[in-house]
Amino acid sequence: MYQYDVIDKEFTDDRVAEFREQVGRRIAGEITEDQFKPIRLLNGLYLQLHAYMLRIAIPYGTLTSKKLRKLAWVASTYDQGYGHFTTRTNLQLHWIKLKDAPDILAALGEVGMHSMQTSGNTIRNVTADPYAGATADELDDPRVWAEAIRQWSTLHPEFSFLPRKFKIAVTASAKDRAATRVYDIGLAMRRGRGGELGFEVMVGGGLGRTPYLGATIREFLPTRHLLSYLQAILRVYNRYGRRDNIWKARIKVLVASLGAEAFARQVEAEWEKSEQEQVDLPDIELARIRADFTPKFEALKPRSEAVEKLKASDPAFARFLRHNVHPHKVPGYALVDVSLKTPGQTPGDMTSEQMNVAADLAETYSLDEIRVNYTQNLILPHVKLDDLPAVYAALKAAGLATPNIDLISDIIACPGLDYCALANARAIPVAQHIAERFADPERAEAIGELKIKISGCINACGHHHVGHIGILGVDKKGEEFYQVTLGGSGEEDAALGSMLGPALPADKVTDAVEQMVEVYLRERRDGERFLDTFRRTGVAPFKEAVYADAH
Amino acid sequence: MKALTGNMLQDGEAVFWSHGRWVARFRDAELFDDAGKAEAAEGAAKSQQTVVVDPYLIDVIESEGLWAPLSFRERVRCLGPTNHPQHGKQADGGDDIDALRHAIGAARSTGRVNLIKRK
Ligand code: HEM
Numbered sequence: 200m201y202q203y204d205v206i207d208k209e210f211t212d213d214r215v216a217e218f219r220e221q222v223g224r225r226i227a228g229e230i231t232e233d234q235f236k237p238i239r240l241l242n243g244l245y246l247q248l249h250a251y252m253l254r255i256a257i258p259y260g261t262l263t264s265k266k267l268r269k270l271a272w273v274a275s276t277y278d279q280g281y282g283h284f285t286t287r288t289n290l291q292l293h294w295i296k297l298k299d300a301p302d303i304l305a306a307l308g309e310v311g312m313h314s315m316q317t318s319g320n321t322i323r324n325v326t327a328d329p330y331a332g333a334t335a336d337e338l339d340d341p342r343v344w345a346e347a348i349r350q351w352s353t354l355h356p357e358f359s360f361l362p363r364k365f366k367i368a369v370t371a372s373a374k375d376r377a378a379t380r381v382y383d384i385g386l387a388m389r390r391g392r393g394g395e396l397g398f399e400v401m402v403g404g405g406l407g408r409t410p411y412l413g414a415t416i417r418e419f420l421p422t423r424h425l426l427s428y429l430q431a432i433l434r435v436y437n438r439y440g441r442r443d444n445i446w447k448a449r450i451k452v453l454v455a456s457l458g459a460e461a462f463a464r465q466v467e468a469e470w471e472k473s474e475q476e477q478v479d480l481p482d483i484e485l486a487r488i489r490a491d492f493t494p495k496f497e498a499l500k501p502r503s504e505a506v507e508k509l510k511a512s513d514p515a516f517a518r519f520l521r522h523n524v525h526p527h528k529v530p531g532y533a534l535v536d537v538s539l540k541t542p543g544q545t546p547g548d549m550t551s552e553q554m555n556v557a558a559d560l561a562e563t564y565s566l567d568e569i570r571v572n573y574t575q576n577l578i579l580p581h582v583k584l585d586d587l588p589a590v591y592a593a594l595k596a597a598g599l600a601t602p603n604i605d606l607i608s609d610i611i612a613c614p615g616l617d618y619c620a621l622a623n624a625r626a627i628p629v630a631q632h633i634a635e636r637f638a639d640p641e642r643a644e645a646i647g648e649l650k651i652k653i654s655g656c657i658n659a660c661g662h663h664h665v666g667h668i669g670i671l672g673v674d675k676k677g678e679e680f681y682q683v684t685l686g687g688s689g690e691e692d693a694a695l696g697s698m699l700g701p702a703l704p705a706d707k708v709t710d711a712v713e714q715m716v717e718v719y720l721r722e723r724r725d726g727e728r729f730l731d732t733f734r735r736t737g738v739a740p741f742k743e744a745v746y747a748d749a750h
Numbered sequence: 751m752k753a754l755t756g757n758m759l760q761d762g763e764a765v766f767w768s769h770g771r772w773v774a775r776f777r778d779a780e781l782f783d784d785a786g787k788a789e790a791a792e793g794a795a796k797s798q799q800t801v802v803v804d805p806y807l808i809d810v811i812e813s814e815g816l817w818a819p820l821s822f823r824e825r826v827r828c829l830g831p832t833n834h835p836q837h838g839k840q841a842d843g844g845d846d847i848d849a850l851r852h853a854i855g856a857a858r859s860t861g862r863v864n865l866i867k868r869k
């Protein structure tokens with residue numbers, strides 16, 4: 200794991216001291232709310248419906264046990280003993296007091312964590328494939344590059360006042376577990392003809408009010424030029440991105456209005472004339488970063504008798520293996536998904552006790568690493584096969600072993616109207632209700648991969664546009680209604696969902712999901728996922744089933 | 751009928767105006783049937799910069815013989831998150847909490863007076 204050095208530490212400490220003074224001045228009345236609000240947002244502190252909310256950055260979703268324990272401690276000391284993991288792999292604490300915020304940031308600083316650039320018109324927390332460094336299907340550990348971007352973009356003076364927020368995601372696998380097509384910049388590593396590594400650069404993706412999939416503006420950028428090329432993209436955006444209208448200010452609108460080709464030409468021209476070597480990372484610095492992402496694996500047998508034995512005798516463990524355990528690049532190890540989606544619970548919520556359990560497991564069994572997945576689950580990335588029975592037992596005892604990864608009850612939901620000041624409708628209870636309806640693990644398994652994503656307003660923090668089933672809360676004459684979209688995907692087969700029909704009242708949503716599942720089970724041909732069947736049949740049979748009563 | 755609400759500066763808690771003070775429970779809020787008085791209170795609240803953030807008027811309706819904000823969003827602010835009934839003001843229970851839970855009406859865009867503000 201990347202370690203902050205002395206300079207980083209002094210810098211974060213200074214920043215906390217500065218914020219402490221600013222909070223003091225606000226409370227004393229020396230500065231107004233209008234003056235203070237941008238300052239608190241720069242430190243990830245929002246005012247929501249019930250209290251302040253602190254958004255803590257988890258760069259590329261990677262945590263150590265020490266960091267996770269600190270988050271647990273902060274949540275139980277300053278909040279109600281739980282936190283909410285988000286689709287941007289941050290942690291949000293919903294019950295924060297302004298007067299405590301400087302102390303919290305100081306506590307986080309002790310373990311190299313902070314809230315910088317989790318808000319505002321800056322380059323936000325960089326995300327990466329949550330399986331990075333563990334999966335066999337990657338060309339390199341994308342976090343090496345994500346960390347380089349983090350260092351380069353943190354308080355970058357030229358890019359601290361962009362037209363709008365800016366989000367970057369990095370993957371190094373063909374399978375896209377980082378939703379790179381819906382990011383301002385998505386980077387996907389590819390191997391060039393000569394064997395050299397480079398990035399496919401996608402720009403202008405995004406969700407929100409006007410969703411777009413990113414366009415590839417360069418098929419292959421040699422990795423060593425990453426930072427200078429990013430600089431060129433941001434310069435073009437900074438120069439031409441709109442600042443007059445907040446709804447047209449994201450880079451996606453610029454790319455769409457210029458056209459991807461014209462935008463790409465501008466970037467190339469800017470890149471040609473820039474002094475690339477001043478920005479691109481020297482090999483020695485890259486090697487220094489890389490050294491922090493090279494855990495020491497042991498040479499193990501690729502098969503574990505203990506696992507085989509338990510698998511044969513315990514069907515629940517066998518199911519857990521099928522859905523929550525994935526192959527590792529090193530023989531004898533596995534990736535273990537920790538589900539934060541037990542039917543009935545708030546998606547992405549985790550109590551301090553659970554965080555401590557996960558931290559202990561990471562320390563004892565996963566080379567001290569734990570990851571946050573944008574699907575609002577956690578991952579223990581490096582578990583020895585022989586340790587799987589013990590890890591499973593501990594997760595199960597803590598309510599963290601629900602075997603539902605990528606199944607119908609593994610639902611993404613934003614905080615919605617239960618917390619968020621911008622919401623139109625609630626998202627969490629909708630997710631809870633659907634998950635409870637499909638709580639039977641056998642039924643969920645028979646349905647197979649089905650990704651439901653729910654947002655409480657058009658800002659789309661819950662990724663509804665790219666859900667196999669997307670659900671968007673709207674306010675219809677004062678009632679909570681939900682618009683359903685079908686056929687979206689945030690992965691390598693990325694697509695935006697298409698509208699099912701008129702919005703549904705809250706109490707019809709779960710029924711509608713069930714009706715659509717019935718259609719899928721009826722129509723599916725061998726091996727088809729819900730998404731595949733939908734793509735073959737189109738929206739008609741689903742629409743017919745859901746709106747049959749209305750005719 | 752209207753009430754005046756905001757969030758406390760220091761802890762962010764949702765609060766309600768009552769004759770110059772801020773109270774945590776909606777049942778203790780001062781209700782205004784006179785628009786002029788409501789706006790005067792709003793003006794006074796806005797000058798309390800170090801006490802409360804962004805005070806605004808909300809519409810109030812009757813529910814089970816008690817009063818409740820018209821807007822569902824405002825009722826959530828009076829109660830706490832519906833997914834964690836043990837969190838927020840609702841944790842203490844009471845007739846007023848039940849009345850708020852049972853009220854029906856606008857989800858968000860109505861119920862907050864002067865919602866559309868200058869940018
Ligand atoms: C205080 C709470 C929040 C506020 C004020 C907020 C605000 C917004 C806004 C205004 C947008 C639309 C941006 C645009 O279209 O230009 C947005 C998008 C987004 N937010 Fe949030 N959000 C909040 C919480 C969250 C949470 C909890 C998550 C994760 C679960 C999240 C993740 C995202 C994502 C993934 C997008 C869409 C990607 C994009 O186009 O930027 N946000 N948010």
Ligand code: SF4
Nearest residue numbers: 613619622655656660
């Ligand atoms: S989608 Fe809307 S309701 Fe949900 S967190 Fe984002 S801004 Fe809030």
